[in-house]
Amino acid sequence: MDDFKPQIVAFCCTNCASSAAKVSHGMKKALPDNVKIIQVPCTGRIETLHLLKPFEEGADGVYVAGCQADSCQYIGGITKAAKRVAQVKGILEGLSIEPERIDVFHLSAGKGQEFVEVADRMVNTVKGLGPVLTAPNRN
Amino acid sequence: MSEHKAGSNLEKVLSAGHFAFTGECGPPQGANVPHLIEKANHLKGVVDAVNVTDNQTAVVRMSSWAASLILLEQGLEPNFQMVCRDRNRLAIQSDILGVYAMGIRNMLCLSGDHQSFGNHPESKNVFDIDSMQLIHTVKTMRDEGKFLNGSDVDVAPKLFIGAACNPFAEPFDFRVYRLAKKISAGADFVQTQCIYNMDKFREFMKRAVDMGLHEKCYILAGVTPMKSVGMALYMSKQVPGMDVPQALVKRLRGAGKGKAAEEGIKFALEQIEEFKEMEGVAGVHLMAIEWEHKVPEIAERAGVLPRPVV
Amino acid sequence: MIVAESKPIKELLEMVKGFKKILVVGCKGCVTVCNVGGAKEVAILASTIRISGKKEGLDLVVGEHTLERQCDPEYIDELKDIIGDYDAVISIACGVGPQFISERYPATKVFPGVNTKFMGGAVEHGVWSERCAGCGTCVVHLFGGLCPIARCSKSLLNGPCGGSSNGKCEISSDVECIWDTIVLKMMEQDRLDELMEFRPPKSWTTARDGGPRKMIREELVK
Ligand code: SF4
Ligand code: SF4
Numbered sequence: 001m002d003d004f005k006p007q008i009v010a011f012c013c014t015n016c017a018s019s020a021a022k023v024s025h026g027m028k029k030a031l032p033d034n035v036k037i038i039q040v041p042c043t044g045r046i047e048t049l050h051l052l053k054p055f056e057e058g059a060d061g062v063y064v065a066g067c068q069a070d071s072c073q074y075i076g077g078i079t080k081a082a083k084r085v086a087q088v089k090g091i092l093e094g095l096s097i098e099p100e101r102i103d104v105f106h107l108s109a110g111k112g113q114e115f116v117e118v119a120d121r122m123v124n125t126v127k128g129l130g131p132v133l134t135a136p137n138r139n
Numbered sequence: 140m141s142e143h144k145a146g147s148n149l150e151k152v153l154s155a156g157h158f159a160f161t162g163e164c165g166p167p168q169g170a171n172v173p174h175l176i177e178k179a180n181h182l183k184g185v186v187d188a189v190n191v192t193d194n195q196t197a198v199v200r201m202s203s204w205a206a207s208l209i210l211l212e213q214g215l216e217p218n219f220q221m222v223c224r225d226r227n228r229l230a231i232q233s234d235i236l237g238v239y240a241m242g243i244r245n246m247l248c249l250s251g252d253h254q255s256f257g258n259h260p261e262s263k264n265v266f267d268i269d270s271m272q273l274i275h276t277v278k279t280m281r282d283e284g285k286f287l288n289g290s291d292v293d294v295a296p297k298l299f300i301g302a303a304c305n306p307f308a309e310p311f312d313f314r315v316y317r318l319a320k321k322i323s324a325g326a327d328f329v330q331t332q333c334i335y336n337m338d339k340f341r342e343f344m345k346r347a348v349d350m351g352l353h354e355k356c357y358i359l360a361g362v363t364p365m366k367s368v369g370m371a372l373y374m375s376k377q378v379p380g381m382d383v384p385q386a387l388v389k390r391l392r393g394a395g396k397g398k399a400a401e402e403g404i405k406f407a408l409e410q411i412e413e414f415k416e417m418e419g420v421a422g423v424h425l426m427a428i429e430w431e432h433k434v435p436e437i438a439e440r441a442g443v444l445p446r447p448v449v
Numbered sequence: 450m451i452v453a454e455s456k457p458i459k460e461l462l463e464m465v466k467g468f469k470k471i472l473v474v475g476c477k478g479c480v481t482v483c484n485v486g487g488a489k490e491v492a493i494l495a496s497t498i499r500i501s502g503k504k505e506g507l508d509l510v511v512g513e514h515t516l517e518r519q520c521d522p523e524y525i526d527e528l529k530d531i532i533g534d535y536d537a538v539i540s541i542a543c544g545v546g547p548q549f550i551s552e553r554y555p556a557t558k559v560f561p562g563v564n565t566k567f568m569g570g571a572v573e574h575g576v577w578s579e580r581c582a583g584c585g586t587c588v589v590h591l592f593g594g595l596c597p598i599a600r601c602s603k604s605l606l607n608g609p610c611g612g613s614s615n616g617k618c619e620i621s622s623d624v625e626c627i628w629d630t631i632v633l634k635m636m637e638q639d640r641l642d643e644l645m646e647f648r649p650p651k652s653w654t655t656a657r658d659g660g661p662r663k664m665i666r667e668e669l670v671k
Binding site: 047048049052053055056058091094095096097132133 | 457458459462489492493496497499500501503504506
């Protein structure tokens, strides 16, 4: 499993996570290249379907990085996202897929290091779980 | 005699003006007749009638009519209980005829605890009619000789009709009206929920007397002696519609280890003493749950023995 | 509206196990309003099934279609050109939907994707509550405009059972005792006399107890 490189999709809100990303660039702390970032204006706009689609397309993990619950610019955006993440966790469980493959993280703007740490953490978690596909392709 | 509606022992005791004393006996969770007889025999000669519960708390037990008949055979007078939860109006009316045919003369009409409390929460509930309508059904069958559909009953069931009454349920202001409604529906006697909050009950009785309800119906005050502090806590928290004042819990606690049961009995005896004098109270209904063997002692100490022979 | 909830995904997958081509059909009526069976939920369910296919290494074809209403043959007809491409149909409308589809397309295997719960409405965002049991003879005017048949756990018509506490039903502190509310409201409106009136046993002939129901409006029949 050592050569397994999980594909991760991260949804980040422009306000917090993206500014953090800039900081991390400045600090030359590289983001793992298997984490694909999708920027959204606010995490509150992420629908359940958006969170499922990456799995359908072959992703091994998905996460949402947004503001602290009390500092969301659009009031409650990240809280909404957290509820949807919880819903998708439930769906994954129903499919006997580890719910740890999806998560939500609260970052503070300006903390680039945190942003990279979260990405690393997710990569490691999902790496430990292995690929989603458990059965050999039966087609 | 002819002025009696049913001529049961309970009715005769009450109509003669005696202070009634009734007991309770839950049928077994099985067909254990000897056990039922043993429990019932503690009450023999000690109470005027024995309530036989109907799948109480929605737990399946021997049917109340069958257990009532066993008591009847043992020389006790049953007060047959029926709940609306488990039967539709066809079964209700046929059971009313059946129990009367077999010699049962008292019937207590109840809605019944919801089945979600019991051991078959998956079951479908019936509640085709409610307790008020059940009271009225028995009365109509008895006094007018009519079934619910208006057709004639061939030999009417002469039953003494009982109802339950919870003076402590909310909203309190409505309780006495609810009792009035049961009386106009046809209740001859009511047995109240276990009383612990005496202040509230005094207020309730005052209102009932003001409305003259005690003249239209015999009101029996419900008493259940507390066996332990744990029981008091359980009753106050888990049993719907029960009002257990903290002072009573404190009193039981204060009695010290191993003495709570005696304190519980003492409280019950004080209550009975007060009920004997309370205007509008026609008797006591003693529900000594799984404590039947204590009933003779309690009756003795309460000074209600021997029971009148009428 | 009719309120429904999604079936657990495990149960659904078990139902359609072995089918390779599955059509998920939604409805723009009540189930869209209660967020369980509209186009959005069709997409979520279809995606979920596809993910499960991926996981199991199965090449599932999952189609999506949402009809205007599933309780109208006119709209059910819309499926006629596509339904033949699928081995199984999951309807996420209320229980009427899968039946109308089954009746219209006798060769198709139809599965219910939701559990139809009750007639009610949203009392707050994300919370629905029962209001009507469809007894067929409405009498809410007798009870301050509130229905004890649907909302009292024992469907009592002559007052509360005496088991309520703090306005909650004896069966659970999550359930309102509607009789508590009725009594307080009627006393507030000075209508105690109406509550004191004896309500005789109700005729359930117009309810489900009278057998499956049908309604014919002659003036509308073509
Ligand atoms: S009375 Fe009947 S029709 Fe009216 S709300 Fe209640 S159940 Fe529905
Ligand atoms: S507590 Fe209220 S709602 Fe519940 S069964 Fe009794 S009267 Fe009905």
